[in-house]
Amino acid sequence: MTRIAFAIVFLMATSLLSTAAVATEPTQAEQTTLKQLVQDQLAAFQRDDGPAAYGLAAPGIQKMFPSPDIFIGMVKQAYPPIYRPQSIAYGQVSDSPSGLVQKVYVTGPDGQNWVALYRFEKQPDGSWKIAGCSLIKDSEPTI
Template identity: 80%
Template sequence: MSRIAFTIVFLLATALFSTSALAAEPTVAEKSQMKQTVRDQLAAFQRDDGDAAYGLAAPGIQRMFPSPDIFLSMVRQAYPPIYRPRSVAYGDVTDSPIGFVQKVYVAGPDGQNWVALYRFEKQPDGSWKIAGCSLIRDTEPTI
């Protein structure tokens, strides 16, 4: 490959990588929307409002749990720290290999600290829906 061709390929690859990296960072408005979506879902769980909580879940989650009642029952059983947190603190929204993730620190009903990693998917209408939540036991006194 000639030196000029190599330089052109290098510059194009650099520009493509830079554009991808910039496009991957969520805007301040998107971060705010994701945080509000988590807040709204946690508030819906507190009210036992399955319809509202379910409405904030991405289509893939809704396919896995085909009704608000089934979804709420799953959260009640599998995610007690999310269903009835004693306290909640919000961390950053970051890009990860699985997409944008909102970090949330929760103390569960038993006082145990957890880090909840909420994954998001952007919907065709521009909204962000929760596409999954992973709980990791937090051994640090975070709350």
């Protein structure tokens, strides 16, 4: 009897894991929306518009940085290539284990090339917010 129960639990867990591992390609509408979110936030940084940039961040980010001033201060210090890019080129949106990710190629203010991986979170109202950004040094020319 315990073998049967173990087998059922094992099959259920395997089924859940295989379902979770199936990546779904983002729709064209999602890709357009996510790219626009990044463009809007980068434009807000260029204008030093903390409230606009902060408004595009997911609730988890807003919880970590509880005001637009704290948020934009963190971006200035930790993400200078995002805060003041020399150039930007948009890559593809893809699904990852942590959700949809927009790849953005950025040349920072110092001329260094970076790949920014923007992660998104769908909100209960169906809208999307930026849930994080990781910077990876890129040795290839951006543009």
